[in-house]
Amino acid sequence: MLTYLTWARVPTLLLTLACASLAAVPDAVAAPAPAPAPAKTGSGEAAFTREQLDQMLAPVALYPDALLAQVLMASSYPGDVTDAVAWSKAHPDAKGEDAVRQVANQAWDPSVQSLVAFPQLLAVLGQDPAWVQKMGDAFLAQPDAVMDAVQRLRRQAQSAGHLDSNEQQKVSAQPGVASAPQTIVIESADPQVVYVPSYNPSVVYGSWAYPAYPPYYYPPPPYYYPGGALLSFGIGVAVGGALWGDLDWGHGDIDIDVNRYNEFNSNRQINRNDSKWKHNAANRDGVPYRDGATRERFDGARDGARDGAAQRQAYRGRDDARAADRDRARQSLEQRGFDTPATSNREARDRAGASQRELGQRPAGAQGRAHAGDNAFRNQGGANHGRPPGSRPENAFSGTRNPGQSMGDANRGHRSVQSSQRPAAARPQGRPMSRPAAPRGGGGGGRRR
Known part of the structure; x- marks a missing residue:
C-alpha cells in the first residue's frame, strides 16, 4: 500500500519541480515578446506597413515629381492602366x-491618358497589375504615409550617392516638416521634356533595411535604355502640357495645373478652383477598394454615379433587356436577307432619300416597269382589280357622297330579297323565249334573204 501511494505521488512531485525550475530562469533568457501587429485603418483592416510601402514604391520613388504624381493618380484606376498598356503595345x-491626344476619346481617367506619352513607363507598369493596384490603394488610404515613404527612399538613394542633379533632372532640398527636416524635390531639367529614369532598386538604394521585404524590380525593355548604366535615363519625351499634376509635399495630396489639364481634356473641363486632385470613383471600373474606410468614402459616390446614369437611360426610354431583344431580332432579319428596321428617325429619312435617288437613276423603262409592278401588287386580289385607269378605287365608303344613288341601290337590294322569298306560283312569269328555226337545206350559217 505504501509503495502504491509513493508512485501515485510521483506526477505531482515532477510538476512541482518543473514549476520551480521555470521560476528560477532569469529574465534575460525569457521568450521574446510577439511582434507588434500592423497598424489598422479606420475600418479595422490592416494598413500597409512601412516595410510594404518602401517595397512597392522603390521602383518609382526616384521619378520626377510631376511624373510620380501622374503614376500615383493613375494607379488608383488599375483597370484603365491595363487598357493603356495594351494600347501602347498596339501603337x-x-x-x-x-x-x-490620340487617346483623348478613350473612356480612361485623364491621369491614365497622360501615361501613354511614356511607353517605357507603361512597359514597367504592365509587368505586375497587382503591384499597380496596391500602389493606388495605398495612396487612397494612406497618402501621408506614401509621401513619407518616397522621401525616405530618396534620402537613402542620395546617401548612397545615386541621386544628384544632371542634364536630365534637377534635385533640390526644400524645408520640410518637423519629422523630416528637408524635402527632396526632383524636377525635369527642361519642363517640356521628361526623362524616365531606370534603375535597380536593390542597388541604387544601397543596403536594404528590410531583408524580408526586398524591393520590387521591373526592368524595362532594354531598347529604351541602351546604355545599361546603374541609373539610366534613355531618350527624353516631349510632353508639353500633358503632365498637369504635382506632388504637394507635407499635405499628402496632388496639385492640379488647371490650364494644362483643360488643354488636354477639352471634353472634361474642370473649374479653376478645382486645383486639388480628387479620385473619381466612376472610373474605378468595378475594381474593389482594399479597405473599408476607402470603400465608405468612394463606393457611395460610384453607386450614385451609376444610378444617375441608369436613371438618365430610363428617362430616355432605354431598357437593356428590350435593347437586347431588338438587337437579336435585327440580327435574325439580317441573316435571312431582310432589311432591318431603322433605329432612328434620321436613319429612316436617309434610307428614304437613298431609295428616291436610286429610283431617279434608273432608265425610263425601268422606272415604268417598277411603277407597273407596284400598281399590280397593290391591286392584286382586290375588288378593284382590272378597273379603268384613272377611276377611283371602290371600297366600303363608295357612294357616301351621292345619297340618291345609295338609296336606289338599297331599294333594289330590298326588292330582290322579297322576290326570292315569294312562292314560285306567285312569282311573275317571264316572256317565253322563241328561237328562230334552223334554215332548210344545206348551207351553214347563211342568213335568209
Whole structure:
C-alpha cells in the first residue's frame, strides 16, 4: 500500500519541480515578446506597413515629381492602366504629346491618358497589375504615409550617392516638416521634356533595411535604355502640357495645373478652383477598394454615379433587356436577307432619300416597269382589280357622297330579297323565249334573204 501511494505521488512531485525550475530562469533568457501587429485603418483592416510601402514604391520613388504624381493618380484606376498598356503595345510608335491626344476619346481617367506619352513607363507598369493596384490603394488610404515613404527612399538613394542633379533632372532640398527636416524635390531639367529614369532598386538604394521585404524590380525593355548604366535615363519625351499634376509635399495630396489639364481634356473641363486632385470613383471600373474606410468614402459616390446614369437611360426610354431583344431580332432579319428596321428617325429619312435617288437613276423603262409592278401588287386580289385607269378605287365608303344613288341601290337590294322569298306560283312569269328555226337545206350559217 505504501509503495502504491509513493508512485501515485510521483506526477505531482515532477510538476512541482518543473514549476520551480521555470521560476528560477532569469529574465534575460525569457521568450521574446510577439511582434507588434500592423497598424489598422479606420475600418479595422490592416494598413500597409512601412516595410510594404518602401517595397512597392522603390521602383518609382526616384521619378520626377510631376511624373510620380501622374503614376500615383493613375494607379488608383488599375483597370484603365491595363487598357493603356495594351494600347501602347498596339501603337509602339506613339509617344509624347501626340500619343496623349490620340487617346483623348478613350473612356480612361485623364491621369491614365497622360501615361501613354511614356511607353517605357507603361512597359514597367504592365509587368505586375497587382503591384499597380496596391500602389493606388495605398495612396487612397494612406497618402501621408506614401509621401513619407518616397522621401525616405530618396534620402537613402542620395546617401548612397545615386541621386544628384544632371542634364536630365534637377534635385533640390526644400524645408520640410518637423519629422523630416528637408524635402527632396526632383524636377525635369527642361519642363517640356521628361526623362524616365531606370534603375535597380536593390542597388541604387544601397543596403536594404528590410531583408524580408526586398524591393520590387521591373526592368524595362532594354531598347529604351541602351546604355545599361546603374541609373539610366534613355531618350527624353516631349510632353508639353500633358503632365498637369504635382506632388504637394507635407499635405499628402496632388496639385492640379488647371490650364494644362483643360488643354488636354477639352471634353472634361474642370473649374479653376478645382486645383486639388480628387479620385473619381466612376472610373474605378468595378475594381474593389482594399479597405473599408476607402470603400465608405468612394463606393457611395460610384453607386450614385451609376444610378444617375441608369436613371438618365430610363428617362430616355432605354431598357437593356428590350435593347437586347431588338438587337437579336435585327440580327435574325439580317441573316435571312431582310432589311432591318431603322433605329432612328434620321436613319429612316436617309434610307428614304437613298431609295428616291436610286429610283431617279434608273432608265425610263425601268422606272415604268417598277411603277407597273407596284400598281399590280397593290391591286392584286382586290375588288378593284382590272378597273379603268384613272377611276377611283371602290371600297366600303363608295357612294357616301351621292345619297340618291345609295338609296336606289338599297331599294333594289330590298326588292330582290322579297322576290326570292315569294312562292314560285306567285312569282311573275317571264316572256317565253322563241328561237328562230334552223334554215332548210344545206348551207351553214347563211342568213335568209
